[in-house]
Structure formats: C-alpha cells, structure tokens
Amino acid sequence: MPLEPLSQKEIEDRLAELPGWSLDGDRIARSYRLGSHFAAAAMVLHIAQLQDELDHHSDLTLGYHSVSLTVNTHSVGGAVTDLDFDLARRVEEIAPGHGAS
Numbered sequence: 001m002p003l004e005p006l007s008q009k010e011i012e013d014r015l016a017e018l019p020g021w022s023l024d025g026d027r028i029a030r031s032y033r034l035g036s037h038f039a040a041a042a043m044v045l046h047i048a049q050l051q052d053e054l055d056h057h058s059d060l061t062l063g064y065h066s067v068s069l070t071v072n073t074h075s076v077g078g079a080v081t082d083l084d085f086d087l088a089r090r091v092e093e094i095a096p097g098h099g100a101s
C-alpha cells in the first residue's frame with residue numbers, strides 16, 4: 001500500500017496507544033528523562049541505529065538528562081504517516097532498557 005498522510009482521527013487513535021507521545025504541529029513528538037547525560041547520549045546512539053535500520057529519521061535532540069524526538073515524513077510533504085509511528089514504537093521498545101521515562 002502506498003504511503004499516505006494519516007487523518008487527524010488516525011493520528012489520535014495511534015497516539016492513544018503511545019503514552020508520552022503527542023502531536024506538535026505537523027510532527028509527532030516525545031521527550032524522555034534519563035539518569036545521566038551519558039545515558040541520554042547512549043540512547044541517542046541507539047535511536048540513530050534504529051533510524052538507519054528503518055531508513056526513517058527523527059529530529060533528535062540530546063539534552064542534559066534528556067532525549068527529545070520529533071518526526072514526520074518528508075516524502076509526503078511533511079505529514080504524519082505510519083512510518084512515523086513505526087519509529088515511535090521502536091523507540092518505546094528500547095526506552096526501558098535505557099532507564100528512560
């Protein structure tokens with residue numbers, strides 16, 4: 001099936017399954033708190049690995065004890081698609097192992 005922008009309702013339904021994620025303009029977004037700067041940097045590296053595997057890349061920000069992501073899909077004009085939610089779910093899977101909340 002071709003990649004298509006999700007409707008507002010589809011975005012809301014998917015966000016309801018992903019606590020901590022929200023719609024920020026035309027992107028989905030989440031910030032995580034970590035126990036140290038080094039732990040946050042390690043999570044950034046792990047997310048970068050996931051993003052290359054998926055060939056889908058967020059804007060990823062390393063803070064003092066935080067990691068923040070926002071993502072949309074450039075190839076459909078910057079709308080939110082299922083690719084963005086695939087990435088969000090993969091990041092959620094690895095977050096507990098980094099002590100991220």
Ligand SMILES: C[C@H](O)[C@H](O)[C@H]1CNC2=NC(N)=NC(=O)C2=N1
Nearest residue numbers: 055056057058071072073074075
């Ligand atoms: C050629 C390659 O598949 C594309 O440039 C990918 C890479 N990463 C991407 N990341 C995001 N967030 N959106 C895209 O449309 C996108 N496209």
